[in-house]
Amino acid sequence: MERRKALNSVFIGAVLLLSALALLTLLIPLFHLAADALTALLRSWGVLPGIGAVFLKTLQLVLMVLLMVLPVALLITLWMFECVKGATLVRLQRFMSGFSRIPAVLLGLVGNWLISGSDSMHESLVTMALLLAVMFLPFMVSNMDTALRAVPEKYLTAGEALSGQRMAILRVVLLPQAMPSMARATLRLVERILCEATALLVLMGAVMPNQVLATELFRLAWLGRKDAAVLAFALAATMILIRLRTSRRWRSEGEDSNCRYNWW
Amino acid sequence: MSIQLVVEDLNASFDDKVVLHDVAVTAEKGHVLALMGKTGCGKSTFLRVINRMAEQRGAVVSGRIMLDNNSIFMQEPNEIRRKVGMVFTEPVLFAGTILRNITAGLRLQGITGKQALEERAEETLRRMEIYGEFRDLLYTDAALLTRAQAQLICIARALALRPGLLLLDEPTRLLDAMTSSKIEDILFNLREDCTMVMAVHSPQMAGRIAEETAMMEDGTILEWGRTSDLFYHPKHRHTEQFISSKFA
Numbered sequence: 001m002e003r004r005k006a007l008n009s010v011f012i013g014a015v016l017l018l019s020a021l022a023l024l025t026l027l028i029p030l031f032h033l034a035a036d037a038l039t040a041l042l043r044s045w046g047v048l049p050g051i052g053a054v055f056l057k058t059l060q061l062v063l064m065v066l067l068m069v070l071p072v073a074l075l076i077t078l079w080m081f082e083c084v085k086g087a088t089l090v091r092l093q094r095f096m097s098g099f100s101r102i103p104a105v106l107l108g109l110v111g112n113w114l115i116s117g118s119d120s121m122h123e124s125l126v127t128m129a130l131l132l133a134v135m136f137l138p139f140m141v142s143n144m145d146t147a148l149r150a151v152p153e154k155y156l157t158a159g160e161a162l163s164g165q166r167m168a169i170l171r172v173v174l175l176p177q178a179m180p181s182m183a184r185a186t187l188r189l190v191e192r193i194l195c196e197a198t199a200l201l202v203l204m205g206a207v208m209p210n211q212v213l214a215t216e217l218f219r220l221a222w223l224g225r226k227d228a229a230v231l232a233f234a235l236a237a238t239m240i241l242i243r244l245r246t247s248r249r250w251r252s253e254g255e256d257s258n259c260r261y262n263w264w
Numbered sequence: 265m266s267i268q269l270v271v272e273d274l275n276a277s278f279d280d281k282v283v284l285h286d287v288a289v290t291a292e293k294g295h296v297l298a299l300m301g302k303t304g305c306g307k308s309t310f311l312r313v314i315n316r317m318a319e320q321r322g323a324v325v326s327g328r329i330m331l332d333n334n335s336i337f338m339q340e341p342n343e344i345r346r347k348v349g350m351v352f353t354e355p356v357l358f359a360g361t362i363l364r365n366i367t368a369g370l371r372l373q374g375i376t377g378k379q380a381l382e383e384r385a386e387e388t389l390r391r392m393e394i395y396g397e398f399r400d401l402l403y404t405d406a407a408l409l410t411r412a413q414a415q416l417i418c419i420a421r422a423l424a425l426r427p428g429l430l431l432l433d434e435p436t437r438l439l440d441a442m443t444s445s446k447i448e449d450i451l452f453n454l455r456e457d458c459t460m461v462m463a464v465h466s467p468q469m470a471g472r473i474a475e476e477t478a479m480m481e482d483g484t485i486l487e488w489g490r491t492s493d494l495f496y497h498p499k500h501r502h503t504e505q506f507i508s509s510k511f512a
Binding site: 154155157158159160161162163164165168169172173176177179180 | 344352418
């Protein structure tokens, strides 16, 4: 009976994961289409010169990574919470934690190797988004799992006393309770997407057809021109302001930053 | 509709440690049964056995527990909990508005219609005669409530499922005397609609609202009967000491 239950759990988990991946695969061409259409439209209006395009592409990248990471991370978290127990859970949590510490250079190199020979992939914002999604998925799963497990037992007990089924309790009681922590984790994810330059630079190689804030900052600093340095400073200031804003709004006192590259 | 509760030969244990033995007690329809006893004597476990939550935490239970002559062990735990509501010592409010809290039980059953939920919340608060206090606060964040208000909302949340039996685990222990008195009044007026089994931390509370009172000691019921009989003619020394507040 226990064995059958475990097998059922693994099966449900696998089906959910595969469904999520299938959905992701279906969505990728749509991302391509939407991104290209938006860029073309803005170019035709003449509103995309210079730095405007960088900001727009950064926004596109952030949205794409969030759309890829959040649903999959949530599904994996729920699967871990409901179906995985004991030593397997500990191993899985260790794996997530370990994966999220893999150096960005290494992931960028693997990405570069995978897309080598394909010009369209080199020029695609989706490739960048996919790399960041793979890179940050364990980080997000780890954070969501911690948030869900941090909900005190008394909420589960109260939900059970109201005759709720396990999944209903999860949806109606536990997830809303964990939502502030999950929102904070999402903002940290946005920060990390904005901060990440190394992986993207290594992924694309010398040619960067799509500049986003972090890589543009790198390029401008590399040029060594005075006006470029001023612009780089302005971009850095923008990112610091974003971080300050999110810190005040969402982060509790004394909480450590999870940004890979600290700005101060 | 209130439900009659009959318990006979009830035994419960966790990991071979006996926590309830030979418990036998009855709560008549529309009555309040108070459970008195020292901390750790098994009052809370007894309540959790009735709505089958103890089993979920690994308790091994045997004996007879009948709700209107139907054994609880012949029904699904969730089916039991739809008929048997529970209020805990510490008010546990869920994230969201007061309305979402009162109707949490309904939403857990899959009822999501806004109008239906609002109507049930209003009906429940009116039954408790506290609609006036919460009418304008229904869409307020529940986290802003005081502990006393939170406990009232927890009682409303349990009552919104229209249970026939309500289990209360020392619902006023963490509240001041004035608020306790208000909650006691509310519970007293609700007896017509549902039978109540209440673990109490003070004999005074049992004396004020319970028709029947049981004295528990080390996982068993020393004696039980009409509250006035138990208070004026206790058969056990422990009961007498508890009533005279030597233990309480």
